[in-house]
Amino acid sequence: MRETDAIAEARRNLEVCNACRYCEGYCAVFPAMELRREFTAPDLGYLANLCHGCRGCYYACQYAPPHEFGINLPKVFAEIRDESYREYAWPQPMARLFERNGTVVSVAAALMVALVMIGAALLVAPERLFGAHQGAGAFYAVIPHNVMVLLGGATFGFALLAIAVSVVKFRHAIGGEGPVAKPFAKALHDALTLKNLGGGGHGCNDRDGSFGTTRRRFHHALFYGFMLCFASTSIATLYHYVLREQAPYGLLSLPVVLGTVGGIGMTIGCAGLIWLKVVGDSAPVSRRLLGADYAMLVLLLLVAVTGLVLLAVRATPAMGITLAIHLGFVLALFLALPYSRMVHGAYRLVALFRAAREH
Ligand code: SF4
Ligand code: SF4
Structure with a gap:
């Protein structure tokens, strides 16, 4: 996947999540995240499509807006999913x-x-x-x-x-x-x-x-x-x-x-x-x-x-x-x-x- 603003934002979010790990029982995204120290663009495409948008991590998060960290995984993952559909669409x-x-x-x-x-x-x-x-x-x-x-x-x-x-x-x-x-x-x-x-x-x-x-x-x-x-x-x-x-x-x-x-x-x-x-x-x-x-x-x-x-x-x-x-x-x-x-x-x-x- 290409580097985009959404990819950069998801990477920033997940670096905070990887230190926090409070949501690790919520879905398959967090155990997969914990296997990684760094997040490439294809990794983020994979994690975004693993997210089902249940919003559980958003309401549980002490760093969600209005906190200055502004962690909002469901939103940024939805944007990356959309980018992945576009990037791999056929015919291009x-x-x-x-x-x-x-x-x-x-x-x-x-x-x-x-x-x-x-x-x-x-x-x-x-x-x-x-x-x-x-x-x-x-x-x-x-x-x-x-x-x-x-x-x-x-x-x-x-x-x-x-x-x-x-x-x-x-x-x-x-x-x-x-x-x-x-x-x-x-x-x-x-x-x-x-x-x-x-x-x-x-x-x-x-x-x-x-x-x-x-x-x-x-x-x-x-x-x-x-x-x-x-x-x-x-x-x-x-x-x-x-x-x-x-x-x-x-x-x-x-x-x-x-x-x-x-x-x-x-x-x-x-x-x-x-x-x-x-x-x-x-x-x-x-x-x-x-x-x-x-x-x-x-x-x-x-x-x-x-x-x-x-x-x-x-x-x-x-x-x-x-x-x-x-x-x-x-x-x-x-x-x-x-x-x-x-x-x-x-x-x-x-x-x-x-x-x-x-x-
Ligand atoms: S979404 Fe918030 S509470 Fe959940 S792991 Fe990430 S930083 Fe921690
Ligand atoms: S919104 Fe996505 S990442 Fe967050 S708990 Fe639900 S499925 Fe997991």
């Missing part, structure tokens, strides 16, 4: 999108919705776009299956490739050696349970100095909701190509049940995380990054809500236009994925893997 010219992330996400969403709707209006006869369709293949009377597969596959495939390349670059930059299987299993467990949001057992500081698990639960609802929606789409693909059954499927079919539960989970998770950002103490937060955080959460919320609305109106004349809007938001999400805060999960897994190998 796209890294500039991180600088205007909130704007990019909003514009991408608006453009994709407009494009899908204009495409549907131009290519689909009005009586099909605004007509009620029922039975197998009803969705494809509005937007052909091949068009959906081509658009979704191309954007999601590119997103996966871009994230994979950027994560490999990050992994190479922070280094680390040792066994693989056991540390990876531990890292995966810690990532999936958000262990570091637990603040050492008493929960994190969701809004202020008091402890709780609200943020962790909302994050779980969003992440596992997203995974259920992904499972729903994957199983629907098997239904289509293996069982030769066309969507829409019955209300009690596996794709619909998984998609509905996932959509509700994502809606609750996104709305809850937005609420926590609005009511939470802003002192341990980097205000510069807030716009991007809100934009991504709102886009995820719109994907989930339009998916649920589509389920509710799928047998009515509103289906065509709702499908076009939902598809637009999904495509915008896929396009924004590699250049948004959504990459944090993969970066955290790599950092947790390195931490598990060190101990």
